[in-house]
Amino acid sequence: MTLTDTINGAARRLPAWPIYIVGLIPAGGLFYLGLTGGLGPEPVKVLEHEYGLIALQLLLAGLVISPLRKYSKVNLLKFRRAIGVLSFIYVTLHLLVWLVLDVQIVSEIIKDIYKRPYITIGMVGFLVMLPLALTSNNWSVRKLGAATWRRLHQLTYVAVILGAAHFVMLSKGFQLEPLLYLAAALGLVALRVKWNRRPVPQNG
Amino acid sequence: MAGRWKNDLTYNDVTPEAVFLNRRQLIAGAAAAGVAGTIASPAMAEELVPNSFEDITNYCNFYEFGTGKDDPARYASALTTQPWSIEIDGMVDNPGTYSFEQVMDGMTVEERIYRFRCVEAWSMVVPWNGFELADLLEKVGVQSGAKYVAFETAYRPDEMRGVAFPVLDWPYREGLRLDEAMHPLTMVATGLYGKPMPNQNGAPIRLVVPWKYGFKSIKSIVRITLTDEEPFASWNQANPREYGFYSNVNPNVDHPRWSQATERVIGGGLFAKRQPTLMFNGYEDEVASLYEGMDLTTFI
Numbered sequence: 001m002t003l004t005d006t007i008n009g010a011a012r013r014l015p016a017w018p019i020y021i022v023g024l025i026p027a028g029g030l031f032y033l034g035l036t037g038g039l040g041p042e043p044v045k046v047l048e049h050e051y052g053l054i055a056l057q058l059l060l061a062g063l064v065i066s067p068l069r070k071y072s073k074v075n076l077l078k079f080r081r082a083i084g085v086l087s088f089i090y091v092t093l094h095l096l097v098w099l100v101l102d103v104q105i106v107s108e109i110i111k112d113i114y115k116r117p118y119i120t121i122g123m124v125g126f127l128v129m130l131p132l133a134l135t136s137n138n139w140s141v142r143k144l145g146a147a148t149w150r151r152l153h154q155l156t157y158v159a160v161i162l163g164a165a166h167f168v169m170l171s172k173g174f175q176l177e178p179l180l181y182l183a184a185a186l187g188l189v190a191l192r193v194k195w196n197r198r199p200v201p202q203n204g
Numbered sequence: 205m206a207g208r209w210k211n212d213l214t215y216n217d218v219t220p221e222a223v224f225l226n227r228r229q230l231i232a233g234a235a236a237a238g239v240a241g242t243i244a245s246p247a248m249a250e251e252l253v254p255n256s257f258e259d260i261t262n263y264c265n266f267y268e269f270g271t272g273k274d275d276p277a278r279y280a281s282a283l284t285t286q287p288w289s290i291e292i293d294g295m296v297d298n299p300g301t302y303s304f305e306q307v308m309d310g311m312t313v314e315e316r317i318y319r320f321r322c323v324e325a326w327s328m329v330v331p332w333n334g335f336e337l338a339d340l341l342e343k344v345g346v347q348s349g350a351k352y353v354a355f356e357t358a359y360r361p362d363e364m365r366g367v368a369f370p371v372l373d374w375p376y377r378e379g380l381r382l383d384e385a386m387h388p389l390t391m392v393a394t395g396l397y398g399k400p401m402p403n404q405n406g407a408p409i410r411l412v413v414p415w416k417y418g419f420k421s422i423k424s425i426v427r428i429t430l431t432d433e434e435p436f437a438s439w440n441q442a443n444p445r446e447y448g449f450y451s452n453v454n455p456n457v458d459h460p461r462w463s464q465a466t467e468r469v470i471g472g473g474l475f476a477k478r479q480p481t482l483m484f485n486g487y488e489d490e491v492a493s494l495y496e497g498m499d500l501t502t503f504i
Contacts, residue, residue, distance in 0.1 A: 034474045035473075037473075040273065041263040042326060042471075043473065047474070103478075104478050105478065108466070116461050116462065118461060169461075172271070173267065173442055174369075176369055
């Protein structure tokens with residue numbers, strides 16, 4: 001039995017629901033650390049950043065699943081919904097920390113959303129993910145039809161690029177980490193693009 | 205001549221730490237109950253409670269050691285601060301390489317409790333120890349015609365893990381107009397809380413300009429140059445739209461990516477209220493005259 005078979009066999013036996021429970025542990029854990037001084041002297045920014053980063057990481061993880069199946073035959077498709085929904089939960093927590101604990105002032109929040117491009121982009125990313133989270137259930141798949149549902153969920157590509165761009169834009173100076181996330185997002189989306197296979201004429 | 209500026213607070217307000225904790229809880233409690241505002245202003249200086257040594261030394265921006273707020277506390281111990289010398293050159297009567305001891309010779313070390321406002325819209329209150337920059341400049345003799353003072357931070361790839369990546373155009377450099385540099389509020393700090401300057405806060409010697417955003421207060425200085433041209437300033441060079449040469453704290457002029465009208469006070473925990481930012485970080489009476497006739501929305 002190959003490693004792929006072992007993984008696929010294990011994946012078939014394991015249920016998807018524990019992903020939600022395990023996935024929410026960092027949310028609670030970080031909040032608890034923030035309350036008890038474990039996130040340093042300025043817990044709000046750390047919490048905001050960590051929730052946002054986890055959301056982006058989960059979005060990327062969700063986008064790895066179908067190329068993984070295509071190129072290595074490892075099939076983790078049954079966990080994809082849980083990963084996607086968790087990503088939305090973390091984006092929501094990230095937004096809530098920003099609204100309630102960070103900016104706090106309603107007029108400033110509104111001003112920030114339309115005046116600061118990186119916040120505008122972050123908000124659009126959240127709005128793009130909203131219909132995806134709402135339709136992440138079997139009933140919606142049936143209601144919309146598989147083809148329409150799949151088309152709708154291609155918005156994930158938009159969300160991940162917006163999310164990574166948001167990270168790049170909020171960084172001070174020239175930093176490597178956000179650029180690596182953007183490269184990963186662009187790379188995973190590029191894998192979905194059906195490139196024109198016609199041979200390119202060679203020069204000289 | 206030291207002592208040009210008189211502190212509102214004395215060192216008795218600083219120690220012992222347990223007392224602050226109590227006072228801070230008291231203030232936090234009052235704010236939570238809506239009994240009293242906690243907005244610091246010069247008139248309410250007794251409410252200017254210094255942050256704990258822990259806060260000040262664990263929440264730092266010192267990109268030479270990494271861009272994370274805890275990176276400096278983690279990695280700055282690699283910096284060799286003894287021996288230390290500062291090259292003082294340009295339009296001065298006595299240029300040369302001054303050892304740390306030679307720099308300190310004749311300087312009067314004072315304690316000053318200053319507000320510290322970062323361009324990232326957070327703030328602290330820090331009890332610094334140091335002397336007035338004007339005293340050092342007088343000692344080396346500023347030549348007529350000098351208009352600016354340029355500063356440079358140490359650049360040591362072997363000791364500074366953060367310089368491996370060009371986050372900024374290293375070495376870190378900053379500058380002041382000569383009248384800003386000579387202002388009695390402008391100090392050269394060599395310690396905080398009565399202890400030698402911790403490495404993560406810019407050991408062994410750094411600038412403190414309390415009415416400007418924190419990045420102007422350059423750390424671990426190895427060079428001071430008097431010049432007649434506006435000097436290179438690292439953040440200003442990286443993004444002139446976001447970081448002006450002056451970078452005076454100004455609640456009315458937003459950073460393009462965030463508002464500067466309010467600030468988050470470090471140490472208040474998850475549910476701390478934002479506090480209004482004061483013009484010139486609360487030092488308006490002392491420094492506004494330096495910028496008379498200048499449009500501060502243009503000269504950011």
